[in-house]
Amino acid sequence: MTLPAEHRQVLIASLPADRLQTSNFEVRMAPIPVPGEGEVLCRTVAITIGAGQRAGLQGSASYAGAPEAGRVMGGTGVAEVVSAGVGALRTGDLVWGQTGWQEYSVMRAKDLTVVDPSVSAADHLGVLGLNGVTAYFGVTEIGRVQSGETFVVSAAAGSVGHVAGQVAKALGARVVGIAGSDEKAAMLVDVLGFDVGLNRKSADFRNDFRAATPNRIDVYFDNTGGELLESALFRMNQYGRVVCCGVASQYDTSTPGPGPRGVPGLLVNNRVRMEGFLVFDFEQRYAEARAQLSAWMSAGRLRALTADYVGLDSAPQAFVDLLAGVTSGTPIVQVGST
């Protein structure tokens, strides 16, 4: 295979002052990088984008680190090794890693995971990627949902949420999903098999939410924080668990809201556990999660949703759409052919 002389990269042009815009990014051409000792050159096949990456662009502390203007935007992708292999890694292997938003990248061989080429890049980045694995451990290890319990998830049509709800359903819970439109709410029930889908923007949301949780809430899987978290706290059962997974309501703003009322009083009165987690804490068990998720997919009990974009240049728009709640499922930006 012949390499081009240059490749496309998406840079952070400026940190967003308030809501993210596509103008916060710019595309440039750059020379193909050269791998050093222990490194390989990879050609990006597809990337995904997580809402949590917006937090890093606030310039404040976050698990995503602190990107700055002028740097290539970071991100997770699936890529093909195009240089000579290193160790067990061979030319032509399909790998999962931190490619960033660019057509070619140099990565350390030890940071890469070889993935099964018979599974789509979208599945590797979505339901079997960090999003799906996050949902799996959040539901099973943090939420510890039991059969017959009421499970509520926010941003339920999102990349983590749509998997979390289906995992809880597979484990026997009654599943209520909260999304940002009537269409998404209907999709949760009709396409994904949730018991109830709610539109948080509906004028009747408060009543709908109460009606949908007649036995209150045993596990609330929180992807948003903010008002939805507060509403859920007031509906928790005794010994309920709040899985703190993401803070989507706070990412795309320069003025985060106040904390939820009822903290800590409601936690005490109802003996509620509220626990934050990052998927990286379960790194030793990713294979277990992927095996279970794959088994559910094969059995038709888990359906992966993706929001598909074509071409690296569409990545900024995919990110803006994600934060605006325009799309459902895991954003997948197809960068090159497989």
Next chain:
Amino acid sequence: MTLPAEHRQVLIASLPADRLQTSNFEVRMAPIPVPGEGEVLCRTVAITIGAGQRAGLQGSASYAGAPEAGRVMGGTGVAEVVSAGVGALRTGDLVWGQTGWQEYSVMRAKDLTVVDPSVSAADHLGVLGLNGVTAYFGVTEIGRVQSGETFVVSAAAGSVGHVAGQVAKALGARVVGIAGSDEKAAMLVDVLGFDVGLNRKSADFRNDFRAATPNRIDVYFDNTGGELLESALFRMNQYGRVVCCGVASQYDTSTPGPGPRGVPGLLVNNRVRMEGFLVFDFEQRYAEARAQLSAWMSAGRLRALTADYVGLDSAPQAFVDLLAGVTSGTPIVQVGST
């Protein structure tokens, strides 16, 4: 023993509109009640008061129930059985139960716990009572403090706080207590052996708090909620635990403040667990807690503090003082002789 014809009771005269006042209570004389089937008449020796009882007077939902004007104020006490015994319970037994604020009470025999008459009523109601047992399980089961960790407790001179700090110290933690005056802060170190005592009202509190937690906080035992909880959340270590035990900052007001900023974002980034509990959940294990607390007292590693009041009529003032943070330790109102 001859019974008097009447006895004193303290009634709730009115629910407090804002801060509790002694005028929210009134003393009246009432006939000595007559026990029915399975009940005994008891003469109150001493009662204690918990800040959480203020929540019930807000008329809103709380684990303390919802007292109303015209009723005898509820409360925990140690009393002597003065009627004929029931089952294993005998005349003259010293018992622990829900006496309420009155000189005599009728209680169901099965709701009473016989206590050791060689231990003071103050210890039965304080360090070996629900306050001490709350501290014990909060530290060991919810906070799960480990030797060498940094443990911070708010309302540290209070009935639960002063025991919690000493329990954590006995378990090998570095203990920082936060109280409401310089005198209390000094007492925590000088009398109770805490590593650091801080005055939350000091102008330098924020800096003092940071300086006192150079390795950040592993367990924060929260008796207050509000601003202190928020400050602690910003100092938590990864995998830190927040023990939600009480909400003293919110009890004595009609306008509870907003929730703490940083919830849930900080919980996610630092993988923090925040968990509410009520001591009643550990009822099957009270004996275990009391045995350990007694052993530490005998070994000189645990010192019980009390704020002593004499006479039932002083109970309203004791409650007001407790909420105002005037006193240290467990409020004990001596009602009758032992």
